[in-house]
Amino acid sequence: MLFAAFWFLLGAIDDIAVDLCWIWLRLTGRACAGYVSREAAAAPLGGRAAVFIAAWQEEQVIGHTIHHALSVWKQAEFILYVGCYGNDPATISAAMAGAGNDPRVRIVIHHNAGPTTKADCLNRLYTALCDDERRYGYRFKSIVLHDSEDMVHPAELAVIDGALSDADFVQLPVWPEPQPGSPWIGGHYADEFTESHAKSLVVRNALGAAIPAAGVACGFSREMIARIAGYRHAEGGPGPFASECLTEDYELGLLVRREGGRSRFLRARDAEGQLVATRAYFPSRLEDAVRQKTRWIHGIAFQGWDRLGWDRGFADFWMALRDRRGPLTAFVLGTGYILLVIEGVFGVLRLAGWHSQLAMSPALKIMLLLCLASSLWRAFVRFVFTAREYGALEGLRAVLRIPVANFITIVAGRRALMRYIRTLRGEAVTWDKTRHDVHPAHASKPLGAAR
CATH class of the missing domain: 3.90.550.10 (Spore Coat Polysaccharide Biosynthesis Protein SpsA; Chain A)
Known part of the structure; x- marks a missing residue:
């Protein structure tokens, strides 16, 4: 969880920096x-x-x-x-x-x-x-x-x-x-x-x-x-x-x-x-x-x-x-979704009466809250830009499509790594159109x- 939270926050800082640059350009x-x-x-x-x-x-x-x-x-x-x-x-x-x-x-x-x-x-x-x-x-x-x-x-x-x-x-x-x-x-x-x-x-x-x-x-x-x-x-x-x-x-x-x-x-x-x-x-x-x-x-x-x-x-x-952050993004996203599944299982166990002995550090809690805030901001930005071009309905769909885009990125990132490794072994590059x-x-x- 600490690994995923760190890389999510680093990616969020990167994206927000671009957002702020665009806002400044828009205002000027x-x-x-x-x-x-x-x-x-x-x-x-x-x-x-x-x-x-x-x-x-x-x-x-x-x-x-x-x-x-x-x-x-x-x-x-x-x-x-x-x-x-x-x-x-x-x-x-x-x-x-x-x-x-x-x-x-x-x-x-x-x-x-x-x-x-x-x-x-x-x-x-x-x-x-x-x-x-x-x-x-x-x-x-x-x-x-x-x-x-x-x-x-x-x-x-x-x-x-x-x-x-x-x-x-x-x-x-x-x-x-x-x-x-x-x-x-x-x-x-x-x-x-x-x-x-x-x-x-x-x-x-x-x-x-x-x-x-x-x-x-x-x-x-x-x-x-x-x-x-x-x-x-x-x-x-x-x-x-x-x-x-x-x-x-x-x-x-x-x-x-x-x-x-x-x-x-x-x-x-x-x-x-x-x-x-x-x-x-x-x-x-x-x-x-x-x-x-x-x-x-x-x-x-x-x-x-x-x-x-x-x-x-x-x-x-x-x-x-x-x-070039695509492969790392795919790996971190995959880690995040695995954590969601694990937390879902733990949630069911807690409802059944099981109590975890693991304590979350205050620093990790703050990081997770920042991750949540950045995710909400990212969804808002996605809505604004898509709605601006395609209408409010497509803007709402854009928010709902985020997991779809993430899934495609995860699978594509893994395949790209495997294909790259094969080219290092001498496999020729073909037009996979x-x-x-x-x-x-x-x-x-x-x-x-x-x-």
Whole structure:
């Protein structure tokens, strides 16, 4: 109990410090979203943009993603590069159907059979981009990353294009679409992403710390990607994306800072007051959610420590600690829930007349009271941020979903540790991707207003 109470309190201090930073930014007006007009959203871009999508067995969603992007992005100055595999004809067919005859789409077939890794597929798209630049004699200004299941915002390209005028990397928010058929598993992503992309990354950006890329709704300057590609080439890599890394997008965002570039996390609203963000359905089944979070913890906590080490600056070191605490969080949460079960058994025994001879120290009692207070505060913060974006009902569900999120974290943390140990023994890293069957374009509920 002392072990669990100590680590719970340490985590609470960490979270409350971020909360206080956000409150200060809010009070000073630095946490408010920007604004993009209807005219600016549809205005021509300041330079050519390349949008990368890696697709493997995504025939259910890739056509909708391409068709929607082409219909809402009115600019002509972008090319959508879609990476497919020759042994996945269903995805190729769906991508071709979604593209139609639009010249803004390039479907690139990987020379290897799939699946390789997402980073490997993205490197193939980067090679295709470099070939096009040599072939046609022009240079792209930016490279934007998206996933096969994304529903993009009409103003996204304009916002990223404008922000890259004084930055090398821009990350926009991600909006998990509510799923009526999965209010608990699928719904907990809304709680976590909302708190992260409305608070944590806002604080991170204000502190000047490196911004991790989400792999979705993120744009990089062409020069920065070329610089990182050169860095990878010196290490024997085929392109800017680390093929052996499970979270190549996260690592790419941090490398921007290490290469001397400037990163920005940007929240903006359009003329209707809607958040300029990418909508997506996240896993709705328990096993899929655990697999996805296992990959995130493995890539960010274990591979991130191995591959990136630790930065010396206070803000970057603090944020790296927060990013990599997943395995420890899983272990401490597991310990806490075991204690709840034990206390439940003891409670039944006490009702039956058994009296414990164990005395709790005053210090431990104080620690437990502080843990209770911090848990109530954490539930309140979760409610506020989720209700702010999705409504009061979802805010109440967010509080009830906390044990669900904790359970997924516990199981994923254990699996990530086991998989990391296997890679240390020589097991190859594979693309353990999540399959998507439904596209958010089918949802009727509009994107909520940002604040």
